[in-house]
Amino acid sequence: MKARTLSLFSALALTVSSIAARASDPLPSWNDTVPKEAIIGFVEQVTKEGSPDFVPAPERIATFDNDGTLWAEQPMYFQAIFIFDRIKALAPQHPEWKSKEPFASVLRGDVKAALAGGEKALLEIAMATHAGMTTEEFDTIVRDWTTTARHPKTERLYTEMVYQPMLELLAYLRGHGFKTFIVSGGGIEFMRPWTERVYGIPPEQVVGSSIKTKYEVRNGQPVLARLPELNFIDDKDGKPVGIQQHIGRRPLMAAGNSDGDFEMLEWTSAGDRPRLALIVHHTDGAREFEYDRETHVGRLDKALDVAEERGWTVVDMKRDWRRVYPFESNGK
Amino acid sequence: MKARTLSLFSALALTVSSIAARASDPLPSWNDTVPKEAIIGFVEQVTKEGSPDFVPAPERIATFDNDGTLWAEQPMYFQAIFIFDRIKALAPQHPEWKSKEPFASVLRGDVKAALAGGEKALLEIAMATHAGMTTEEFDTIVRDWTTTARHPKTERLYTEMVYQPMLELLAYLRGHGFKTFIVSGGGIEFMRPWTERVYGIPPEQVVGSSIKTKYEVRNGQPVLARLPELNFIDDKDGKPVGIQQHIGRRPLMAAGNSDGDFEMLEWTSAGDRPRLALIVHHTDGAREFEYDRETHVGRLDKALDVAEERGWTVVDMKRDWRRVYPFESNGK
Numbered sequence: 001m002k003a004r005t006l007s008l009f010s011a012l013a014l015t016v017s018s019i020a021a022r023a024s025d026p027l028p029s030w031n032d033t034v035p036k037e038a039i040i041g042f043v044e045q046v047t048k049e050g051s052p053d054f055v056p057a058p059e060r061i062a063t064f065d066n067d068g069t070l071w072a073e074q075p076m077y078f079q080a081i082f083i084f085d086r087i088k089a090l091a092p093q094h095p096e097w098k099s100k101e102p103f104a105s106v107l108r109g110d111v112k113a114a115l116a117g118g119e120k121a122l123l124e125i126a127m128a129t130h131a132g133m134t135t136e137e138f139d140t141i142v143r144d145w146t147t148t149a150r151h152p153k154t155e156r157l158y159t160e161m162v163y164q165p166m167l168e169l170l171a172y173l174r175g176h177g178f179k180t181f182i183v184s185g186g187g188i189e190f191m192r193p194w195t196e197r198v199y200g201i202p203p204e205q206v207v208g209s210s211i212k213t214k215y216e217v218r219n220g221q222p223v224l225a226r227l228p229e230l231n232f233i234d235d236k237d238g239k240p241v242g243i244q245q246h247i248g249r250r251p252l253m254a255a256g257n258s259d260g261d262f263e264m265l266e267w268t269s270a271g272d273r274p275r276l277a278l279i280v281h282h283t284d285g286a287r288e289f290e291y292d293r294e295t296h297v298g299r300l301d302k303a304l305d306v307a308e309e310r311g312w313t314v315v316d317m318k319r320d321w322r323r324v325y326p327f328e329s330n331g332k
Numbered sequence: 333m334k335a336r337t338l339s340l341f342s343a344l345a346l347t348v349s350s351i352a353a354r355a356s357d358p359l360p361s362w363n364d365t366v367p368k369e370a371i372i373g374f375v376e377q378v379t380k381e382g383s384p385d386f387v388p389a390p391e392r393i394a395t396f397d398n399d400g401t402l403w404a405e406q407p408m409y410f411q412a413i414f415i416f417d418r419i420k421a422l423a424p425q426h427p428e429w430k431s432k433e434p435f436a437s438v439l440r441g442d443v444k445a446a447l448a449g450g451e452k453a454l455l456e457i458a459m460a461t462h463a464g465m466t467t468e469e470f471d472t473i474v475r476d477w478t479t480t481a482r483h484p485k486t487e488r489l490y491t492e493m494v495y496q497p498m499l500e501l502l503a504y505l506r507g508h509g510f511k512t513f514i515v516s517g518g519g520i521e522f523m524r525p526w527t528e529r530v531y532g533i534p535p536e537q538v539v540g541s542s543i544k545t546k547y548e549v550r551n552g553q554p555v556l557a558r559l560p561e562l563n564f565i566d567d568k569d570g571k572p573v574g575i576q577q578h579i580g581r582r583p584l585m586a587a588g589n590s591d592g593d594f595e596m597l598e599w600t601s602a603g604d605r606p607r608l609a610l611i612v613h614h615t616d617g618a619r620e621f622e623y624d625r626e627t628h629v630g631r632l633d634k635a636l637d638v639a640e641e642r643g644w645t646v647v648d649m650k651r652d653w654r655r656v657y658p659f660e661s662n663g664k
Contacts (some may be wrong), residue, residue: 009341058528058534061536071409082598115572135576150546179536181536188577188580189580201388203579203580203581204511204513204536204537204578204581206580213576214573215569215570215572215595217598221570221602222598224572224576233578238547238548240547240554241545241546241556242555243565244467244556245520245545246544246578247535247536248521248535248538249535250535263547266549267547267554270553270554316362
């Protein structure tokens with residue numbers, strides 16, 4: 001009996017120490033593989049007082065792509081789904097859409113036909129759903145959608161389809177004096193209504209694509225009217241431009257998942273001092289989605305090719321993430 | 333003797349209590365007049381937990397105009413002086429400027445003739461001095477200028493000609509959970525190199541006018557090239573647009589000094605909940621400059637007319653500020 005008691009005891013001790021280790025682990029949803037080591041090593045290197053690589057807190061800027069980096073992006077960008085949902089919602093006020101492309105295809109549920117018109121068609125349905133209201137009205141529309149619309153595969157709210165390991169990374173960085181920003185090709189005002197609640201990222205730290213707005217006083221009340229005119233595309237070589245415009249400093253770290261993030265990662269890692277460039281590689285078809293070079297959304301090709309030689313850290317979702325979504329039970 | 337000792341004693345006690353009051357005063361360079369009361373009353377109202385007007389810290393956004401609100405703007409905008417200085421510095425590389433307007437007038441020191449060409453002439457000299465280099469090169473140029481060039485009247489560095497009461501206001505607001513932003517018609521990259529050091533406002537909290545930039549890789553090194561093309565004018569009805577673009581929330585308070593701030597003050601004070609709109613009125617020709625309706629720089633006319641009916645607080649520099657510049661000895 002004595003031996004059994006001892007063994008029970010040591011098993012208990014092991015469990016306790018493992019729980020304690022987990023509790024003190026700032027990234028519990030990351031497996032103990034290379035990316036986690038790289039992240040923690042980098043953060044300790046730049047935040048340890050007296051270290052030769054110490055970076056003062058105000059310069060600790062971290063930028064994150066959104067689609068495919070912080071939340072999912074399949075079967076298509078969630079903002080595209082929002083557009084289709086809005087066209088359906090607005091159709092009763094636009095009887096002419098029934099016979100007008102690309103609206104007619106959207107209303108028939110034929111996404112492929114709707115997008116056959118290319119960029120021009122996309123722009124047309126984007127403007128029909130994103131312009132023509134005030135900024136406050138658009139904010140309400142987005143809030144309503146994000147708290148009601150559900151993903152076709154998981155049936156979860158879209159704002160639930162965020163990556164638990166990335167939420168932990170955001171919190172870990174902020175806990176070490178980093179200021180976290182989103183730098184996304186998505187619409188800036190499509191993200192702002194929910195990024196603070198979901199990611200802890202306030203509206204002023206969201207950089208994205210935008211349309212023009214116009215200040216007007218209507219019946220004595222000032223409004224910002226959203227106009228059907230592009231202002232800025234925050235994608236590819238637009239990302240460093242957007243970063244400079246909004247932040248005015250080169251990031252100390254950046255994370256992305258597609259070639260749309262190539263220039264942001266390049267700009268970040270070309271700075272002096274240690275920098276961290278992270279690529280989320282979607283390798284997990286079972287728990288999430290599996291895609292890279294051959295996808296219509298979130299294509300990762302050129303950045304994957306050069307990642308190793310440039311010292312960019314590739315996160316293999318299947319290998320490196322213990323858990324993907326917050327709503328999953330912890331895998332291990 | 334006893335009476336005299338007592339009186340000495342009470343005089344000493346009075347002095348001590350007055351010093352103590354000053355030490356605990358968050359705004360020691362403000363006289364105890366209406367604006368100081370309005371500021372402190374407002375801040376206590378929106379930050380006191382349990383108050384019906386309590387505003388959560390993340391929503392405490394305060395926006396400040398720069399020229400004439402945080403630093404001086406006479407005899408002309410300091411950025412205009414920077415432009416003239418740069419044209420003189422660059423002249424040896426541009427022999428053609430000697431016979432080409434508006435450059436020739438600038439080089440002869442004839443500001444009036446240089447500006448006779450109106451907006452087109454101004455744009456030409458602005459682009460010649462603000463574009464054609466990388467963002468990092470421009471940053472260095474501005475840092476050099478702000479640490480060497482001196483104001484024609486005070487012979488101080490331009491970054492010394494900031495208003496001590498406004499520095500105290502910025503610090504007081506931040507001490508109460510406000511995030512302070514600059515929203516200026518001035519060039520965003522002309523301000524960023526020094527606003528953190530001088531105002532405690534980091535680059536990412538500076539909103540201003542801008543030219544376009546382009547991401548390029550030169551000899552393997554990525555740069556952002558500054559192009560001679562306007563991107564955004566952050567003035568008048570551009571200010572609420574710039575606020576929405578960069579901050580994404582309506583300010584809880586705003587401060588300006590000219591009609592260029594009218595729409596920012598209007599947009600701010602039209603929000604629900606208590607808001608504070610502040611106008612710095614340049615009434616002190618002895619200590620600073622005296623101007624409002626009839627000036628070529630910083631014209632304050634329309635905003636002054638409506639201030640009272642709209643509940644905007646007008647700061648009368650002469651009456652309300654105990655001290656103007658940090659380098660002055662304390663007036664009282």
